Amino acid sequence: MKDEGTGLQVYKFGGASVKDAAAILNLCRIVRDFGPSGPLLIVVSAMGKTTNALEEIYDLAYHGRDYSAQLAALKAYHEQAGKEIGQALPHPGIDPSKSDAGLASLFQELSYRLANSSPSKSYDEGYDQIVSFGEALSSELVYGALAGSLDCEVYHRSTQIATDSTWREGKVDWQETEKKIRGEIQGLFSPNDDARIIVTEGFVGQVKDDHRTTTLGREGSDYSAAIFAYCLNAESVTIWKDVPGLLNADPKIFPDTVLYPEISYQETIEMAFYGASVIHPKTLKPLAERHIPLRVKSFLDPSAPGTLIHDCQHPPLVPAFIRKAGQCLLSFESKDFAFISEENLEVIFGALAQARLKINVMQNSAISFSVVVDYNEMRVQRLLGLLQGQFRVQYNSELTLFTIKNYDQASVDRLTSGRELLLEQRTRSTFQFLVRE
Ligand SMILES: Nc1ncnc2c1ncn2[C@@H]1O[C@H](COP(=O)(O)OP(=O)(O)O)[C@@H](O)[C@H]1O
Numbered sequence: 001m002k003d004e005g006t007g008l009q010v011y012k013f014g015g016a017s018v019k020d021a022a023a024i025l026n027l028c029r030i031v032r033d034f035g036p037s038g039p040l041l042i043v044v045s046a047m048g049k050t051t052n053a054l055e056e057i058y059d060l061a062y063h064g065r066d067y068s069a070q071l072a073a074l075k076a077y078h079e080q081a082g083k084e085i086g087q088a089l090p091h092p093g094i095d096p097s098k099s100d101a102g103l104a105s106l107f108q109e110l111s112y113r114l115a116n117s118s119p120s121k122s123y124d125e126g127y128d129q130i131v132s133f134g135e136a137l138s139s140e141l142v143y144g145a146l147a148g149s150l151d152c153e154v155y156h157r158s159t160q161i162a163t164d165s166t167w168r169e170g171k172v173d174w175q176e177t178e179k180k181i182r183g184e185i186q187g188l189f190s191p192n193d194d195a196r197i198i199v200t201e202g203f204v205g206q207v208k209d210d211h212r213t214t215t216l217g218r219e220g221s222d223y224s225a226a227i228f229a230y231c232l233n234a235e236s237v238t239i240w241k242d243v244p245g246l247l248n249a250d251p252k253i254f255p256d257t258v259l260y261p262e263i264s265y266q267e268t269i270e271m272a273f274y275g276a277s278v279i280h281p282k283t284l285k286p287l288a289e290r291h292i293p294l295r296v297k298s299f300l301d302p303s304a305p306g307t308l309i310h311d312c313q314h315p316p317l318v319p320a321f322i323r324k325a326g327q328c329l330l331s332f333e334s335k336d337f338a339f340i341s342e343e344n345l346e347v348i349f350g351a352l353a354q355a356r357l358k359i360n361v362m363q364n365s366a367i368s369f370s371v372v373v374d375y376n377e378m379r380v381q382r383l384l385g386l387l388q389g390q391f392r393v394q395y396n397s398e399l400t401l402f403t404i405k406n407y408d409q410a411s412v413d414r415l416t417s418g419r420e421l422l423l424e425q426r427t428r429s430t431f432q433f434l435v436r437e
Pocket residue numbers: 013014015016017045219240241242243245246247248249250251252275276277278279
């Protein structure tokens with residue numbers, strides 16, 4: 001049975017919704033005009049494409065190349081947003097120079113860390129120490145903007161989710177995280193104070209034992225929002241996006257999309273798993289476990305109802321179309337033409353796990369086994385190193401995986417016509433195929 005709810009709501013604002021001063025001021029309007037009257041936890045991502053920029057800067061620094069122009073551009077981008085927010089605030093609730101000082105000290109620390117990045121250290125560990133700055137910077141600006149435009153109390157807390165040391169995709173330690181989040185955040189929402197807002201960073205974690213920074217995987221802030229909601233037993237989570245809600249396809253790729261007004265956790269988990277990038281795939285499980293509804297709403301049209309994802313039964317849905325680019329088809333054949341056996345599969349799965357390659361589709365025939373994974377050159381090379389002694393391994397990259405959920409013949413014909421399918425697979429509800437585009 002569900003525990004007594006806390007009345008707390010969680011809002012998550014992603015990169016697009018905090019991409020510049022106008023977007024951050026729009027966020028403040030959403031919270032003021034459409035936000036709850038009770039407590040609210042706001043989880044923010046890095047501004048716009050900041051994470052990509054930090055990835056590039058880090059890579060240059062790690063390899064000893066010049067990154068000064070890119071770092072200066074990133075600094076100017078954040079300072080410009082801070083300046084415009086400061087000018088637009090109706091009644092600065094905080095001294096704007098404090099926010100400037102916050103940004104300045106974050107950039108100082110970032111510069112120091114970049115200068116100390118070196119190939120003698122682990123690439124992935126160093127990546128987390130640098131790329132996590134995106135969320136620290138944006139939350140500083142969002143906090144300043146909210147404190148300067150709302151009448152209620154606003155706090156900024158960098159409560160980090162406890163993880164293991166799997167760099168770039170920290171695995172959550174749920175017990176420790178729950179203890180930490182409850183300890184650091186719950187107390188700020190006293191039952192008699194209605195409106196209180198806390199701003200915190202998404203995407204970032206911290207190794208449980210030694211407090212080094214980790215990240216939860218690209219686009220992991222949706223997941224962060226769900227983790228906070230789970231640990232605080234929130235009433236609901238709303239993720240604010242640049243689309244009207246969860247659609248049956250990405251409107252940037254497919255024309256004539258249809259909005260799902262209401263959809264079950266299970267359907268949504270599957271869509272996210274197959275690659276519907278509007279929701280990070282790990283987001284749904286913690287919410288479903290505690291029956292916390294998830295709303296997907298448009299920050300461009302906040303009064304529109306969006307999509308409600310919760311425990312529900314609904315009639316069959318219109319087919320959903322999902323495109324996942326950057327795929328790699330790997331085929332394994334045993335060198336002695338032996339059948340693919342459980343023993344062989346155990347070795348292949350073990351190596352895939354060791355190389356940190358996740359399987360999106362798999363298929364086997366008598367003497368060969370194929371998997372489709374997200375392409376990552378370093379990881380594929382690692383896999384080849386592990387398996388080439390025992391298997392003949394072939395691979396093709398730059399492929400695209402299409403999935404049609406709740407397919408019918410018309411939807412299959414629509415998507416497959418005129419294409420050469422490198423692999424296809426169907427279950428009762430899902431049709432998938434791989435192509436070179
Ligand atoms: N089924 C879908 N429904 C809605 N949007 C989708 C879907 N699949 C992919 N998208 C894409 O997801 C984008 C929003 O997610 P994302 O860019 O990760 O948001 P943010 O980073 O701002 O949190 C949309 O702009 C849209 O292009």
